Amino acid sequence: MTSILTNLFDGVAYGMLLFVLACGLAVTLGLMNFVNLAHGAFAMTGGYVCMVLVNRMGWPFFAALPLAFVSSAAIGIALERTLYRHLYTRSHLDQVLFTIGLTFMSVAAVDYIQGSSRVFINLPAALQGQFDVFGVGIGRYRLMIIVICGLLTIGLQMVLAKTRFGSRLRAAVDDPRAASGLGINVPQVFAFTFAFGCGLAGLGGALSAEILGLDPYFPLKFMIYFLIVVTVGGSSSITGPFLASLLLGIGDVAGKYYVPKMGPFVIYTMMIVILIWRPNGLFGRTAAR
Amino acid sequence: MFERKIFSRTAAVAAIAGLAAVAPAKAEDTVKVGLILPMTGGQASTGKQIENAIKLYMQQKGDTVAGKKVEIIVKDDAAIPDKTKTAAQELIVNDKVNFIAGFGVTPAALAAAPLATQAKIPEVVMAAGTSIITERSPYIVRTSFTLAQSSTIIADWAVRNGIKKVATLTSDYAPGNDALNFFKQNFTAGGGEVVEEVKTPLANPDFAPFLQRMKDAKPDAIFVFVPAGQGGNFMKQYAERGLDKAGIKVIGPGDVTDDDLLNNMGDAVLGTVTAHLYSAAHPSAMNKDFVAAYKKAFGNRPGFMAVSGYDGIHLIYEALKKTGGDTNGDKLIEAMKGQKWESPRGPISIDPETRDIVQNIYIRKVEKVDGELYNVEFATFEAVKDLGKTKK
Numbered sequence: 001m002t003s004i005l006t007n008l009f010d011g012v013a014y015g016m017l018l019f020v021l022a023c024g025l026a027v028t029l030g031l032m033n034f035v036n037l038a039h040g041a042f043a044m045t046g047g048y049v050c051m052v053l054v055n056r057m058g059w060p061f062f063a064a065l066p067l068a069f070v071s072s073a074a075i076g077i078a079l080e081r082t083l084y085r086h087l088y089t090r091s092h093l094d095q096v097l098f099t100i101g102l103t104f105m106s107v108a109a110v111d112y113i114q115g116s117s118r119v120f121i122n123l124p125a126a127l128q129g130q131f132d133v134f135g136v137g138i139g140r141y142r143l144m145i146i147v148i149c150g151l152l153t154i155g156l157q158m159v160l161a162k163t164r165f166g167s168r169l170r171a172a173v174d175d176p177r178a179a180s181g182l183g184i185n186v187p188q189v190f191a192f193t194f195a196f197g198c199g200l201a202g203l204g205g206a207l208s209a210e211i212l213g214l215d216p217y218f219p220l221k222f223m224i225y226f227l228i229v230v231t232v233g234g235s236s237s238i239t240g241p242f243l244a245s246l247l248l249g250i251g252d253v254a255g256k257y258y259v260p261k262m263g264p265f266v267i268y269t270m271m272i273v274i275l276i277w278r279p280n281g282l283f284g285r286t287a288a289r
Numbered sequence: 290m291f292e293r294k295i296f297s298r299t300a301a302v303a304a305i306a307g308l309a310a311v312a313p314a315k316a317e318d319t320v321k322v323g324l325i326l327p328m329t330g331g332q333a334s335t336g337k338q339i340e341n342a343i344k345l346y347m348q349q350k351g352d353t354v355a356g357k358k359v360e361i362i363v364k365d366d367a368a369i370p371d372k373t374k375t376a377a378q379e380l381i382v383n384d385k386v387n388f389i390a391g392f393g394v395t396p397a398a399l400a401a402a403p404l405a406t407q408a409k410i411p412e413v414v415m416a417a418g419t420s421i422i423t424e425r426s427p428y429i430v431r432t433s434f435t436l437a438q439s440s441t442i443i444a445d446w447a448v449r450n451g452i453k454k455v456a457t458l459t460s461d462y463a464p465g466n467d468a469l470n471f472f473k474q475n476f477t478a479g480g481g482e483v484v485e486e487v488k489t490p491l492a493n494p495d496f497a498p499f500l501q502r503m504k505d506a507k508p509d510a511i512f513v514f515v516p517a518g519q520g521g522n523f524m525k526q527y528a529e530r531g532l533d534k535a536g537i538k539v540i541g542p543g544d545v546t547d548d549d550l551l552n553n554m555g556d557a558v559l560g561t562v563t564a565h566l567y568s569a570a571h572p573s574a575m576n577k578d579f580v581a582a583y584k585k586a587f588g589n590r591p592g593f594m595a596v597s598g599y600d601g602i603h604l605i606y607e608a609l610k611k612t613g614g615d616t617n618g619d620k621l622i623e624a625m626k627g628q629k630w631e632s633p634r635g636p637i638s639i640d641p642e643t644r645d646i647v648q649n650i651y652i653r654k655v656e657k658v659d660g661e662l663y664n665v666e667f668a669t670f671e672a673v674k675d676l677g678k679t680k681k
Contacts, residue, residue, distance in 0.1 A: 003505050010497045108329075116333035118521055120553050130531045137501075139529050211495055213522045217331055256498035264490040 002135040007257050008250065013142035015249020016149035017211060019242050021204035021222065022229040023156070024197025026241040029230055031173045032190055034084070035092050037099040039201055039226055040219030041106035046072040046202020047214040048114060051121050061124055065206055072202025077195035084194065085187065103219045110216040118215045121206070145207055152200070156238055169193055228271050234281025244282060319358045320387050320616060322605060323380030325401065326416075327368035327393040332516075334549055335393040335416050336365070339598030341587045346602045349582070354606045355614035362386065368393045370400035377401040381408045387616040388413060388605055391598075395419040395463045402426040409618040411608070411625065415601040416594055419463045420677025423645045428618060430625050430644045432604055432637075433597035434566045436464050436514070437677035439542035440471040442650045442670050443564035447510065447540055448479030455540075456485035456508040458499055458523075460515050468514035468542055471677065476512075484508050489515070496526045503537070504530060510538040513545050520545040521554045528557025538562065543664065546655055548592035552662050559662070561655045567593040567634035568653050568664040579633035593634075600632045604639065638672075645675045 025039040046068035053064040079102075087095050127144060130137045160166040171179040172186045180186045205218070212222065225248075233244030248267055255266025274282065324343065326336035340363060352359050362384055364376035373392070380386045381404060389405060390413040392398035398417040402425035405412035414422055414431040423429045447455065455476060459465040465488065473483055485506035487499050503511050511532070515523055523545060527533065539545070539558075543565025546558060569580050569590045579599070583591040591599075604625055609616075611624035626641040637648040650673045653664035 003501060006501055007498060010501065014495060014497070111329065111333070116329075116331075116337070117550060118519075118553075120521060120525065120555070128529065130529060137504075137531065141529060210525065211497070213519070215331070253495075253498045257502055260487045260499065260502065 002137075003257075005136040006138075007253050009136065009138060009146075010142060011250030011253035012246060013139070013145045013249070014211070014253055015246035016146050016153075017204060017208050018225060018229055018249055019245035020149050020152060020200055021208060022226040022245065023238055023241055024199075024201045025226050026230045026233065026238060027193055027197045030234075030237075031169065031193065032088070034088060035095045035099065036084075037096060037223060038102040038106065038219065039197075040221075040223050041103050042072045042076055042198040043201040043205030043208070043222070044106065044110060044214070044216070044218040045075055045205065046199075047121075047205035047209045047218065048110060048119070049202070050206035051119050051209065051214065054121050055119075061121065061127070064121075065203060068206035069199040069203040072205070073195040073199030076198025077191060080191050080194045085191070088190075103223075106219060107216050114216070116216055118213050119209070120214070121209050123210065141210055145211075148207070152203075153238070153242055160238065165189075165192075228267065230281075232271055232274050232281055234278075234283040237283055240281060240283030318356075319360050320354075320609060320614075321360045321362060321384055322388045322390055322602075323377070323384060323386035324361055324363045324391045325366050325373055325376045325380070325389060325397070326363065326391040327397075328363070328365035330367035330369075332368040332393045335368075335594045336391070338549065338592055338595040339391060339393075339415050339601075341583070342591065342595040342598035343602045345583055345586055346599050346606075348586075350606065355609045355612070357609065357614045359606070359609075366393075366397055368397060370396040373397040374400045374404070377404045381410065386410070387618075388621075390601055390605070391415055392417045395422060398422045398429070399425055402429060405429060411605075411618055411621050413601045413605060415597045417464075419467050420675055423643055423675075427644075428622055430604065430622065430639060431646050432601040432639075434593070434646060434648070435675040435677055436467040436542055437471040437675055438648070438650055438673050439564040439566070440468045440514075441475045441676050442652070442673060443512070443540055443542065443562075444472045444475035444481070445479065445670075446562075446564060446652050446668070447476060447512075448481050452481065452509045452538070452540070454482050454484045454508045455510050455512050456487070456503045456506045457483060457512040458487050458489060458496075458503060458515075459513070460491050460519070461488035462491050464516075465514050467677065469512075472512055491516070496523055497530070500526055500530045500532065504532055504535060507535075508537060510540045513539055513541040515545060520547055521550050524554045524558045524561070528555070533557060533560075543568075543593065543653065546653075546664055547594075548590055548664070549594070551655070551664065552590075554662065556657075556662075558655050559657065562652065563655075563664065564650050564652050564670075565593060565664070566648050566650060567596045568651065568666055570653075570658060570663040570665055571634060571651070572666070573633070573635065575631060576633040591633075596632065596634050600630075600634075600637065603630065603632070604628060635669075636672075640674060643675060647672050647674050649673065 021043055028034045028036045049071045050064045050068040053059040127141045130139045168184050168189050172189045176186050229241050229245050233241035251270050252267045328336040366372040366376050377389050388411050392414050393416045395417040398414050405428040406426040412429045416433050418434050418436045420435045420437050459469045539561045541563050543563040546563050548569045607628055608621045608624040612620045629638040635649045640647050650670045651666040652668040653666045656665045
C-alpha cells in the first residue's frame with residue numbers, strides 16, 4: 001500500500017517536472033502556432049547556468065534558480081527579436097528546419113564549452129534524502145519540485161484567465177489582425193510570451209538536472225517527451241498539458257514499477273491510445289480555427 | 290570530337306594512375322592507424338579519453354616505430370554502427386590504413402568486424418566489452434576488458450562476503466545482458482539468490498520507479514550495470530531513496546563508478562564495491578606517472594577507457610617492432626598474440642588463442658583520498674581470462 005503512494009508521489013513529481021519543461025512549448029506551439037523544436041535547448045541553458053552558479057561560483061541553489069529562469073528568458077527574447085520573428089509566417093517545415101538546426105548548434109556549443117560528460121548541481125543538504133510520512137517515502141527534492149511547479153501552474157492559470165495581459169494574449173492568439181486593430185501590440189505580446197516560455201524551460205532544466213541528468217544532449221533526448229506532453233494535452237490551454245504531464249508522469253513511473261519489462265513502452269502506448277481516442281489531444285480544439 | 294574526349298579521359302586516368310604509383314613510395318614510410326571513436330553523442334567521453342591517451346602515448350614514446358612514422362586518423366562515429374561501418378570503409382579504401390582501432394560500443398566493433406576480415410588488417414578494440422566481439426573476426430584484438438571478467442569476479446566476491454540476496458538492475462543491451470548473465474551464473478552457483486531482476490531501457494531518464502522496486506525487494510545488495518555516463522544519476526537517486534540507509538549495498542562491474550565521473554557523484558557513492566580492471570588510484574609507480582602526465586596534459590584524471598586506449602596504441606607499437614615495420618595484417622596479428630607488458634592498470638597480456646585481454650581484476654571500494662573520491666583497490670584476482678569464451 002505504502003509503495004503505491006510512494007509511486008504516486010514520484011509520478012506526480014515527475015509529471016510536474018515535465019509540465020514546467022514543456023509548458024513553454026505548449027504556448028509557442030499552441031498559442032502562437034510556431035513549431036519550436038529548440039525548446040529543450042533553452043531548458044539546457046537554464047540547467048547549465050544554474051550548475052555554473054552553484055558549483056563554480058558558490059551561489060545558494062535557491063538563488064540560482066531564478067537566474068536560470070532569467071538567463072533562458074533573456075536568450076529567448078534576444079533570439080525571438082533577431083531570428084524567430086522572421087519565421088512566424090513561414091511554413092511549419094521551415095520552422096522545424098530552423099529550430100532543429102538551432103538545437104544541434106546548442107548541443108555542439110555546450111559540448112565545446114562544458115564538455116560532454118554529465119553534470120550535477122550541488123544541492124543543499126536540506127534537499128537530499130527522503131523522509132517518511134506514515135510509512136510513505138517522500139523525497140525532499142521531489143517534494144520541492146511539486147511545490148514549486150504547483151505554485152507556478154496556479155500562477156500561470158491566474159495570469160492567463162484573470163489579468164489584462166492574459167486577455168490580450170488570448171485575443172492576439174485568436175485573431176492577430178483584429179487584436180492589432182484594437183490597439184494590442186501583438187508582436188510585443190508574442191515576444192513576451194515566448195520569453196516567458198523559455199524562462200520556464202530554463203527553470204525546468206535547472207530542476208531536472210538531479211532527476212533526468214544534464215548533459216549537452218538534453219535537448220535531443222527530451223524533445224520527444226515535450227512533444228508527447230503537448231500532443232496528448234492538446235495545445236489550446238495550459239490545463240491540457242498540465243493534466244497530460246501528470247498522467248504521463250504517473251503512468252511512466254507506475255509502468256516501470258509494476259511491469260518493468262514493459263516499462264518504457266507504457267508512455268508511448270498511452271500516447272497512441274489517447275490520440276486515437278481524441279486526435280486533437282485531451283483538451284484540443286475540435287473545430288478548426 | 291567524341292574520340293578526342295575519350296583520349297583526354299584516358300590521359301587523365303593515366304595521369305592519376307601515375308600519381309597513385311608515386312604515392313605508395315611515400316606511404317611505405319608511414320603506418321596509418323584509423324581511429325574510429327564516438328567523439329560526439331552520449332558516449333563522447335569514451336572517445337575523448339581514448340584519443341587523449343593515444344596522444345599522450347605518442348608524445349611520450351615518439352611517433353616513429355621500427356623506422357616508420359605512425360599517423361593517426363580520427364573518425365567520429367557517434368557510437369552509431371552504420372557510421373562506424375562507413376568510417377571503416379573510407380579508412381580502409383581511401384586512406385589505406387594499416388590498423389583500425391577504437392570502437393566505443395559493442396555494435397560499433399561488430400559492424401567493423403567483417404571489414405577487418407576482408408581487408409586483412411588488425412582491428413584493435415579499445416573500449417567495447419561484450420565477449421563475442423573477438424570471435425567475429427580472426428583480425429580482432431582487444432585491449433579493454435570483457436564484462437564477463439568483472440561480473441563473474443564480483444559474483445564470487447559477493448558469495449564469499451556474506452551477500453546472499455541480490456537484486457539486479459542492468460541496462461537492456463548486449464553488455465548489460467552479458468554482465469547480468471555472468472553475474473547470475475556465478476552468484477547462484479555459489480549459493481546466492483537473485484530476488485529481483487530489472488532491465489532498464491538504455492535511454493532511461495529516471496531510475497526512481499526501478500529503485501523503489503529494488504528497495505521493496507529488500508536485498509542485501511544491488512548488482513548494477515549502467516553505461517558509464519548514467520552511473521552518477523543512479524548513485525544520486527540510490528541515496529535520495531535512502532537505499533544506503535536501508536543497508537542495501539551497491540556492487541557491480543566498475544562502469545558505475547567510472548573515474549571520469551566518480552568525483553562528482555557525491556558522498557552517497559562511498560562504500561560502493563565494484564570489480565574492475567583499472568582505478569586511477571592503482572598503487573603502482575607506473576600508474577602514478579601515467580595519472581600525473583594525463584592530468585597535466587588534459588586537466589582531468591584518466592578512466593579505464595583512457596588506459597585501454599593507452600595500452601591499445603602500445604600494442605600497435607609493439608607489434609610493429611616485432612614485425613620490423615612489416616604491415617602485413619596476418620603478421621601483425623601473429624605478433625600481437627601473446628604480448629605481455631606492464632600497463633598502468635597492472636600486468637596484462639593478450640591471450641594467444643582468443644586474442645582477448647588477460648588482466649588482473651581488482652575489487653575496489655569507493656573511499657575519500659585527499660578530499661576526492663577514488664576506487665581504492667583491496668583485493669586482486671590475478672590474470673583473469675575472458676570467461677565468456679572459455680566456457681563454450
